[in-house]
Amino acid sequence: MRELAMGRRAMERAVAAVAWAGTLLVVAAFGALLGELLVRGAGELSWRYLVEAPRDAGRSGGVGGIVVATGVLVALALAGAVPLALLAALFLDEAGAAQAGRARRRLAAALRRVLDVVGSVPSIVFGLFGNALFCRAFGWGESLLAGGATLACMMVPLLTIAFDEALQRAPAAERAAAAACAFSRAATLRHVVLPHAWPLLLAGAVLAVARALAETAALLFTSGYVDRMPTSLLDSARSLSVHVWDLALNVAGGEARACSAALLLLLLVVAIEAAARGALAWLRRRAGR
Amino acid sequence: MPSPRRLDRALQLASAAAAAAALLLLLGLAAFLLRESAPALREVGLVRLVGDRGWHPTRGAFGMAPLVAASGAVALGALTLALPLALAVAFVRLAYAPPRLAALLRALLQLLAAVPSVVLGFFGLVTVVPLLLAIEPPGASLLAGMVVLALMVLPTLALLIEGALAGLPSGERAAAAALGLARTTVLLHLALPRARGAIGAALLVALGRALGETMAVVLVTGNVVQWPSALLAPVRTLTANLALELPYASGLHRSALFVAGLLLLGATAALLLIASRCGARERWRGAREESARA
Numbered sequence: 001m002r003e004l005a006m007g008r009r010a011m012e013r014a015v016a017a018v019a020w021a022g023t024l025l026v027v028a029a030f031g032a033l034l035g036e037l038l039v040r041g042a043g044e045l046s047w048r049y050l051v052e053a054p055r056d057a058g059r060s061g062g063v064g065g066i067v068v069a070t071g072v073l074v075a076l077a078l079a080g081a082v083p084l085a086l087l088a089a090l091f092l093d094e095a096g097a098a099q100a101g102r103a104r105r106r107l108a109a110a111l112r113r114v115l116d117v118v119g120s121v122p123s124i125v126f127g128l129f130g131n132a133l134f135c136r137a138f139g140w141g142e143s144l145l146a147g148g149a150t151l152a153c154m155m156v157p158l159l160t161i162a163f164d165e166a167l168q169r170a171p172a173a174e175r176a177a178a179a180a181c182a183f184s185r186a187a188t189l190r191h192v193v194l195p196h197a198w199p200l201l202l203a204g205a206v207l208a209v210a211r212a213l214a215e216t217a218a219l220l221f222t223s224g225y226v227d228r229m230p231t232s233l234l235d236s237a238r239s240l241s242v243h244v245w246d247l248a249l250n251v252a253g254g255e256a257r258a259c260s261a262a263l264l265l266l267l268l269v270v271a272i273e274a275a276a277r278g279a280l281a282w283l284r285r286r287a288g289r
Numbered sequence: 290m291p292s293p294r295r296l297d298r299a300l301q302l303a304s305a306a307a308a309a310a311a312l313l314l315l316l317g318l319a320a321f322l323l324r325e326s327a328p329a330l331r332e333v334g335l336v337r338l339v340g341d342r343g344w345h346p347t348r349g350a351f352g353m354a355p356l357v358a359a360s361g362a363v364a365l366g367a368l369t370l371a372l373p374l375a376l377a378v379a380f381v382r383l384a385y386a387p388p389r390l391a392a393l394l395r396a397l398l399q400l401l402a403a404v405p406s407v408v409l410g411f412f413g414l415v416t417v418v419p420l421l422l423a424i425e426p427p428g429a430s431l432l433a434g435m436v437v438l439a440l441m442v443l444p445t446l447a448l449l450i451e452g453a454l455a456g457l458p459s460g461e462r463a464a465a466a467a468l469g470l471a472r473t474t475v476l477l478h479l480a481l482p483r484a485r486g487a488i489g490a491a492l493l494v495a496l497g498r499a500l501g502e503t504m505a506v507v508l509v510t511g512n513v514v515q516w517p518s519a520l521l522a523p524v525r526t527l528t529a530n531l532a533l534e535l536p537y538a539s540g541l542h543r544s545a546l547f548v549a550g551l552l553l554l555g556a557t558a559a560l561l562l563i564a565s566r567c568g569a570r571e572r573w574r575g576a577r578e579e580s581a582r583a
Contacts, residue, residue: 012473016385022377023394026447029440030401033412040415087307094304111308113565114315120494120561121318121554122501124528128535128550132321156311184293186300214405217503217528221535241407241504248411248508255415262408273403 040256041263049260054227057251058243063261065229069144069237072230073223074212076148077155082205084152085159090189092160093167097175112164119157124217126154131221142236147223154218155208162204170196199283206276210269216241240265322551329544338548344514344530346542353549355516359524362431362517363506364499367438368492371446374439379451384472395448402444410508413437418509425521429511432520437505442495449494453487454480490567497560501553503528527553 052062088111094100095108130150140146170193178188194201216239224236225246238246244261247254329338333351341352378398382391414429417436422428457480465475511523512533525533527549535546 008471008474012471015380015473015477019377019380019385022374023381026374026378026443027394027397030397032416033404033409033440036412036416037408084307084310087304088311090300091304091308094301107308111312114312116565117558117561118311118315118318120497120501120557122498122503122528122557124501124503124531125318125322125550125554125557128325128531128547129318129321131535132325132547133317137321153314156314160311185297186293189300210403214403214407216405216407217532220532241405244407244411245504245508248407248414258411259415262411265405266408269403269405270400273399277399 037259037263037266041259041261044257044260045264050264053229054243057254058227058247058257058261059251059254060257063240063243063264066227066238066240066243066261069223069230070213070239070241072144072233072237073148073151073219073239074209076144076233077151077212078205078209080149080152081155081159081208085156085163086201088156088160089163089167092164093193094185096168112161115157115160119161122217123154123215124220126150127218127221129153130218135222140234142222142224143234144223144230144237145233147219147239148233150218150222151212151215154215155212158211159204159208162207163201166197166200166204167193169200199280203276203280206272210272210276213239213265213269213272214241215239216245220245240268318554319551322547322554326544326547326551329541329548332541333545338545346534346538346545351541351545353527353545353552355514356525356527356530356549357552359431359510359515359517360500360526360528363434363438363510363524363526364496366431366435367442367499368496370435370439371443371495372492375443375447375450378443378447379454380473380476382447382451383454384476398444398447401440402448404441405504406441406502407504407508409437409441410505413440413505413509421521427511427523429509429523430521431510431517431524434506434510434524434526435520437509438499438502441502441505442499445498446491446495449491450484450488453484453491456480456487457483486567490564493560493564493567497557497564500560501528501557503532507532 049062050067051064053064054066055061092108092111095104100108127150130146130153134140134146134149135142138146140149174192174196175188178192183191219239219242223239223242225238225242226236227238227243228235230237240261244258244265247258247261251258329351338351338353340354341350343350343352344356378394382394386394413433413436417433418428420428421430421433454476457475461479462475465479470479506526507529510526510529512525512529513523514525514530515522517524531546531549535543538546
């Protein structure tokens with residue numbers, strides 16, 4: 001009996017040791033990722049790098065027009081996706097209400113499933129779709145408009161799911177009270193649901209921005225590679241992420257500059273995510289008090 | 290100012306229209322991919338798309354089988370590497386790490402999950418590839434792709450697995466505590482067997498992401514079209530092929546690339562549906578919500 005217990009204790013220790021070793025390996029890998037980019041990329045980062053135009057296919061100069069194009073792409077995507085996702089989330093929310101009919105509930109269940117599927121579609125497939133629909137069928141060519149529209153399509157499922165969760169934060173009792181007072185839907189939404197939901201709505205939108213910034217494959221065939229400062233929405237222009245890929249793969253001797261661009265992209269994405277999560281945690285603490 | 294009733298009506302119509310548009314998105318995706326791939330499906334046909342010797346679309350050979358095999362090999366290899374590590378992180382967070390460290394680890398995982406895939410791919414290009422090159426040229430290889438993709442799916446996989454393991458009913462937890470069982474024993478013998486289905490579903494979700502990833506792979510796998518035969522040999526995946534060839538492809542070549550897109554769409558959708566059948570969608574949702582909350 002004692003032997004068995006000893007054996008078990010040894011086994012437990014071994015499992016713990018292996019788990020710690022694995023975790024350390026993961027931490028080390030990510031430390032290497034951050035360290036490599038910081039050491040090799042931080043030297044180039046400066047205000048001049050942010051505003052100067054790229055020269056010599058990006059081997060020198062900065063990322064001026066590219067930063068602008070990235071901002072425009074994200075803004076277009078948000079402008080297209082947020083209203084649509086908000087309304088679709090409202091539909092899901094109403095289907096959850098007690099008085100909703102069966103057909104409506106079924107439709108909502110189908111929509112949730114479809115959103116899950118679309119949310120898992122690889123981004124390069126969205127790139128193909130955007131190329132066929134926006135660039136060719138709509139005749140927008142490779143342009144900021146086509147890229148932004150493609151990003152918006154990618155954002156819709158993620159945003160709708162996030163917004164749906166946010167709207168569910170409103171307590172059923174308060175909704176029932178609003179219904180008992182014969183509040184209109186719009187009034188219920190404004191005075192009962194939104195006060196509970198807005199922090200998560202905002203967080204969902206901000207996280208979607210981070211995802212859009214990180215996106216590359218969907219933009220390769222929709223907004224194109226041109227690295228000049230865009231002057232119209234129908235201009236082709238590259239995002240920061242496409243810039244990293246182009247420097248790394250297609251430009252001989254572009255590695256150093258790819259490091260700077262990758263670091264800039266990483267810092268942007270991480271800062272946005274951290275800000276969203278931090279603000280959310282702060283709001284929650286304040287609400288809990 | 291419109292009357293409340295008219296405002297309500299408008300809101301209802303608009304939200305129904307938005308829901309319909311969101312539903313149409315999937316149909317539109319499938320329809321446009323089908324429309325663009327129709328010429329290749331008609332004129333080349335499935336048999337040749339699978340069976341042609343090699344992928345030389347400009348010379349009329351459309352054999353996608355090596356690309357498909359490479360995609361599968363890279364993705365499955367990545368999961369094989371990522372699963373033990375994800376389990377390790379989940380165990381440490383649930384049972385071994387003090388709360389502060391556990392919170393720190395979670396923040397690290399979330400940070401990692403946010404790293405853009407093109408940045409991960411670039412990191413692979415400047416660190417993993419040279420390491421492998423020292424063992425055997427060319428360095429850019431199947432194994433490099435596996436390592437980079439493993440890093441990519443690891444954070445999500447770890448959080449999902451942790452969510453599954455933490456779902457032990459409180460009765461069993463209390464019974465285990467009453468018996469004085471060690472945390473390792475509880476995890477290994479109570480939580481793990483219960484979580485098997487959910488972990489399987491998490492793996493399927495991760496497999497879908499790995500199969501569909503482009504940027505992290507195209508930068509490190511060397512992109513030579515050939516059957517994956519050795520870990521250190523270069524390969525080209527379906528997604529990498531799209532990224533490299535679509536910008537200049539035309540005619541049947543372009544159409545054949547859309548067939549690849551259709552295949553990717555079908556594969557990821559099927560994986561997701563199977564995963565949700567495994568009953569883990571709720572858990573997945575839970576883990577996602579959890580990660581949004583923390």
